[in-house]
Every structure is written in structure tokens, then in C-alpha cells.
Amino acid sequence: MNKWRGLFLAAVWLGIFLTGSAWAACEKVTIALGSEPTTLDPQIREDGGERAVNDNIYDTVLTRTPEGNLIPHLAAQMPELVSPDTWEVTLRPGIFFHNGEPMDADAVVYSIHRVIDPDFNSEQISFFSTIKEARATGELTLHVITNGPDPILPSRLYWLKVVPPVHSKDPKFAEKPVGTGPYRFVTWQRGQYIDLERNEDYWGTAPRIPSVRYRFIEEPGTRLAGLMAGEFDLITNLLPEFTSHVPRSVNVLGLEHPIIILNADSGITKDLQVRKALNYAVNKMALANGLFEGYAQVAQGQLLSPSFFGYNDEVKAYPYDPDRAKKMIEEAGAKGQTIELIGTSGRWLKDRDMVEAVAGYWEQAGLKVDVRIFEFNEYLNRLFDRKTRADAIFVVSSNELLDADKSFSAYYKAGGVGASNTDQTLASLIDAARSETDEQKRQRLYHQAVQRAYDQAYFVWLLNIEDIYGMSQRLEWPGRVDARLLIQEMACR
């Protein structure tokens, strides 16, 4: 009996010793991601796991401040418009890839051509689709030529990771990435981890954390347990209800907006009064507090976060006014009628809960709500169905370009993949903004578009969800609006 007790104590002490020693120094930081990268080629996939790792190995032509403002990065200055469809980019001198290849105009031109090549079949093509070609005009200068004027090009260049022209032709490139970034690739044990180490010769601000390990854990409960056990320093997508269990957490207003698309052309929602009533009926604050424990903000009557280009701060959310909603429904003669509300389950955080909560509010306003929760693929069939639009479709829009164009083209503009209106005035505003290269004018066009969609109540704007990260005691990181996990901005206490 004594022998066993001794063994047990030894095991406990060993455990304390092992974890204790891991905590003592901040040599290696461990980050738990929800999914393993499928490749480490930065240009081929639309893959959050890949992005999380490669954001540290590669640099982009432009970058953003943690608050979301575009600033030069590999570029020495912001791109300049030299003709309506041509942007001039000037690069910083003296930057090299980790393998010694020079980062110059040729490398950027090569990277652009690589990602837009139809045969390459990149899943990121929607980010670069307006680019026609690129041409080096000097060792460190190049022209990017677009199909017609493209004011969003700077945002696209924020997405463009520059790859080394020689090494990227190596068939092993997708397993051995080489960039110009603050961290170098060390090893990838598939299914287990990826290790990076600090690039001691980094051209920019020297990174503070010497080495990083990425682990891949799909199950949120297991990620949380790993953080609580001291195995991880940072976990992504912490559930709101668990923030009180972790040593520390950081929350930042993110890029995701749950909304409900209303059919403005037929059915019960054709009546503007009804669409407005559906907005007044929903207590968005209660959704933010009840479902997200306060880790969400009420969307201000637009499909944009304050950090996005085009945000109109004069437009405010429809207030919660159940009596008014009830009255408007009655006046419109819609009382007791049935409205179909389409949603899915398990795709986005609390998707089903939000749909059911909204349905509850609508019922209170005097409607019958036919909630239909579909498996994701079937749900997408309804969302993309151009012929018969459902009365109301729940969707979560995410906008990594932080520019109104992407969200508005998809959901606001008549004929967009998820749009349920045929408002030509609105569509022409969005079209005009898309090719308007004067920033001020473009801003104004979006402000008008936001106002018009708001007045017409084409949507029920719900929330802007915050990203929550769980962190260990020792890690210091303020978070970013664009959800990039830049190790360079992290430090140990």
C-alpha cells in the first residue's frame, strides 16, 4: 500500500515539475487551432488553419493595424493610382525570403500571376478576380492592372502573400513554406503539430517570442481543457459561456454579422411596413446578452463593422419596440399570417439559437413563424436559389476584406448570390462605388447605399459578433479586428 502511495505521489510531483518547467520560461508558445492546415501553400486554399500559420511565415504587400487601417508592409508606401485601372506599387528594398531569394517586383508579379492563373484554380480567386495582370516597371516598382477601375485593390493587396518565385515551383513547396515573414517554418508532423521559429533576420520589428507550436483540436471542450491544464497559451473561438473558466481572455469585435435576408419582392415581406415591423420586433440587445453573454454588439442597421470601409455611423439600429411592431403588423393586415424563416444548425456559433429567438419575437408581434432548419448543403440550396426566394433567410456574413463591396455585392445588390431584392437604385449605388476610385466619393456612395437598405428594411440586422480568445496567464496580446493571429504582436509577461 505504501509503495503505491509513493508511486502516486511521484507521478503527481512529476506532473507538477513538468508543467512548472514549461511555465518558467517563455521559449515556446503553443497555440491551439480548430483545424489543421490542409496545405502550407499560402495561395491555393480558403482555409482558416492554413491562414493562421502562414500569416506568420509570409508577408503581404499591405497590412492592417490591429484596429483595421490599411498600411504599407512589403510596399514602401500606399499604392498609387496612375491611371483609372493601373496601380503603382513601390516595394521596400533589401528584403529577402528565408532561403535567400530576393523579394522584389518580379516576386510580387509572379505571386499575382500565380494566384490568378485559372489553371492554378485557387479557392482565393474571389479576392483577386478583378486583377488582369501585373508588370514590373523597375527592380522595386510594379504596376497592377485591373479589369476596369478597382478601388478595392489596396484591400486585395492586404490579402496577397508574396511567395518566392524559385522555391514555389518545388513540388514540396506546400509542405515546406518559405516566406519573408517574422517566423520561419521548422517542421510539420501531420495530425500533430507545426513548429515555427523566430526569423532572426526579419526586416521589420523583431518578434519577441522565440518559437511557436500549433496544435489542432476541433472539439472546443478539449481546447478549453488544454488551456486550463496549461498546455496551450492561446485558443481560438472560445465559447462565450467559458470565458470565466480560463486564466485570461481577449475579445475583439470581429468580421461576422448574422442577419436575416427578407424577400422584398413577394410574399408577406413584400410590404415595407412588415419588413420594418420585423426589425422593431427583435430585441437585439437581449440576443447579445442572452446568447453571447455580452460578447456581441448590436449591428447598427448595416452589414458592416465600424472598422469596415463604407460604414455609415449616422445609421443606427432599429430600436426594440414590440408594441409598434405589433401595431404595424396589424395595420399591414399581416396579423396571424405565416412567415417562413430558413436557417441551419451547427455551422456558425449559436446559429440555431438565434433563429429560434427571432422566431419567438416575431410570434409575439402577431405572426405565425414557420422555422425551417436545414442541413448545411440543403440550406445553401435555399440561400442560393434565385427563382423562389424564401420569406426570410438567416445567414452569417463574414468579410475578410473589411470593405463594403464584398458583403454588399453578395447580399444587398439585386442579383447577388444571397440578395432578395430587385432594387435597381441600390444596385446602381453599389456598382458606382465599385468603380469609383475617389475615396471620398466612394465612401459617400456606400453611405447612401447603407441608408437606402436601412430605409427599405431589406434585412433584419442582428449582431456583430466578437471573436473571443482564451489565453494563458503569461501571454500578452490585444487581439485584432481582422482575426489574424500574428505572433509578432504577442509577448510574454
Place this chain on the structure above:
Amino acid sequence: MGRFIYRRLVHGLVVILGVTVIVFVVTRMVGDPVQVMLPLESTPEQRAAFEQKLGLDRPIPIQFVEFMGNLVRLDFGESLWQKRPAMDIVFEKLPMTILLTAVGIGFACVMAIPLGIIAALRPGGVVDRVTVFGSLLGLSVPQFWLGLLFIVVFAVQFKILPTSGTGTPAHILLPALTMGLPTLARLVMLVRSSMIDELNRQYVKTSFAKGLPFVRVVGLHALRNAGLPIMTLVGWEVIRSLAGYSVVVETVFAWPGIGLTAIQAIEREDLILIQAIVFTAAVCVVLINIAMDFLYKLIDPRLKLA
């Protein structure tokens, strides 16, 4: 004997082929991988171009003929999600699942047989009651919850084992325990009831009366005769672990095996990878069944293989 193997293999091939065809048809009927893979805001033109690149725009009968042609060479094509040959992924992940299953089921067998025998020796006794209660408990606990409970107790509270992942022998303990416990619970009940039956037979009483040693009677004669149903259950549990429990256990413990890969492939509508995994699982099931038939013969030579 040769005739038996021949018949079994033909039988197995029919099963594998049937499963493969069903998976081909069902995956193509229920889902559209292009919809899921591209960002929601992609235009219909971008979707169409992508679909064409993947070859998914061609008529299904043509895809099917090509699929069957490649199947003969065990070539399922490239996984849509991982962009590398699907069979490479399967061969990379399968050993991890086999390892987990072997340790889990091995643990269950090592524990269940002695426990079951001891319980059977004195039905209604203290050991028997505790065993029966314990196995009912083991059967009633959902596996994913059990896994999370183990993590919270052993990894978060006592910090003596890692929460998840692989790499050292310590990493396999919790997932294998989670994998093996339901099996242990079922097996212990079966060993117990089979042994109670056997121990009440005439030949056991005769053997004791002849003065044969206790261990020899119980451990050799009785256990061997009780062996057939036990074998059947173990085989069945191995199959369930490989092609069923692994999904839950591997997800909870981030164990990079075939079960976790299967659930990820399904989430991403990766038709190619789903096919490769289901095919491999079918092959495993058929092989295990054939192996079980041989083991029956080994335990009970009176059985005719047919």
C-alpha cells in the same frame, strides 16, 4: 479449406462493392462540395468554374464508370479538401486508429476475462454485484462525456496526463481507456454469464470430482467452451471501435486517426475522401470477419468451415 477461403473472399468482395456503390450514389445525391468549399459570397460563375475543374460537372454515369475503373487500381483520386491522394491520407491515419483500437480492446480483454470469471464463481456475491453494477454504469455513460470527464480529472485537475494529441505513450492512455470502457462493460457481462453456464455443466462437476486442479478446470476447460460467444463479441467490438467509436474518441482527444478524418471529410463534403474511408472500413470489416471464422475453428475444431 481452399473452397472456404474462396467463398468468403467472393462474399467479402460483394459486400465491399455494394458499400462503395451506395456511398458513391448517396454522397452525390445529398451534397454539392463546391457550395461548401468556396466562400459564401462567391459568384455563380466562380462556382461553375471550380466545379468544372474538379470534374464534378460531368454526368453522374460517366463519373461512375471512371470511378469504378480507378477503383480497380485502388485509386480514388485526390481529396477535394486536402488536395492529395485520398488513399495516402487513409494510410497515414489508419495506423493511428488501429493502435488506439488495439490498446483499447486489449485493455478491455485483459480486464474483462478475469473479472468475469471471478464474478461467475460466486454469482450474487460481492464481487459479482460490484462487477454487474460497474458494467451497467460503463454501458450507460456516453463515450464523449466519459472522454471529457477523464480529461478534466486526469489532465486538468491532477495534470498527470496530457489533454489531447499524440506523441508519447502517455498520450494514448486516456483515449484508449475511453475507447475500451464500453467494450469492457459489455464483455465482462458476457464472460460472466457464459462462465456461469459452463460452470454448471456436468463435465465441470465431474472434473472437480476427479480431483483436477481448480485453475485447470476453470481456466482451460470451462473458459475454452465459453470462448465462442466471447470471441464473437470481441470481433464485433473491434469492428465497432475501428468504424464507430473512433469517430467520437478521436474527436474528443484530437487523435489523428481515421475516425476524426471521416467526420472532417463529411463536414467538408469531400466525396473522394469519404469514399476512400468507407471503402477501407468495409475492407477491414470483411477481413476481421474472415479472421474470426478461422479463430472459431481454432477454438472449436468440431466446427466445419463453410
